[in-house]
Amino acid sequence: MVFQEESMANEKNDNHTVLNTDIQGEVKIADDVVAAIAAIAAEEVEGVGKTAGGIGRTLMAYVGVKTKDSGVRVEVVGDIVHVDLTITVRYGYSIPTVSGKVQEKVKGAIENMTGLNVSDINIRISGIEMNGDSEE
Numbered sequence: 678m679v680f681q682e683e684s685m686a687n688e689k690n691d692n693h694t695v696l697n698t699d700i701q702g703e704v705k706i707a708d709d710v711v712a713a714i715a716a717i718a719a720e721e722v723e724g725v726g727k728t729a730g731g732i733g734r735t736l737m738a739y740v741g742v743k744t745k746d747s748g749v750r751v752e753v754v755g756d757i758v759h760v761d762l763t764i765t766v767r768y769g770y771s772i773p774t775v776s777g778k779v780q781e782k783v784k785g786a787i788e789n790m791t792g793l794n795v796s797d798i799n800i801r802i803s804g805i806e807m808n809g810d811s812e813e
Contacts, residue, residue: 694753696792706791712749715760715798718786719749722778724770726806729763748803758787760798765806776800 694711696704716728729748748763760783766775784795 694756694791694793696756706793708751708753711751711753711758711787711791711793714786714790715751715762715783716749718782719762719764719779722775722782724767724775725779726765726767726804729765729803753793756793758791758793758795760787760795761801762798763801763803765804766802767806768808772802776802 692709693705693707696706719725719728727748750761752759762779762783764779766772779800780798783798787793787795
């Protein structure tokens with residue numbers, strides 16, 4: 678946390694969001710943190726196989742190990758978040774139902790944990806996962 682004498686309005690600075698607080702100082706949330714929240718929330722939904730790249734890659738990206746594609750992209754402008762999410766769906770589950778639940782879960786998690794507003798969550802289904810499939 679970085680302390681300053683003046684309170685700042687929400688703004689975006691190089692891959693993080695600055696939140697206005699009631700006390701002196703500011704809270705910065707890295708875009709990678711918002712992406713990790715989205716990935717974890719998506720993988721908690723019944724019927725989701727995994728996010729592209731899996732949660733391991735998303736968490737590795739969070740700690741600074743960059744990977745080619747984590748399956749989650751977020752864009753934060755002011756206090757508005759846009760999410761692009763690539764997932765697999767387990768065989769036998771309704772893709773529209775699972776996608777709707779993922780959108781609800783991801784929106785709730787990001788808004789509750791960060792105070793940011795989610796404007797849209799675009800979901801791309803990259804495959805069907807058979808029971809017992811867990812390889813990347």
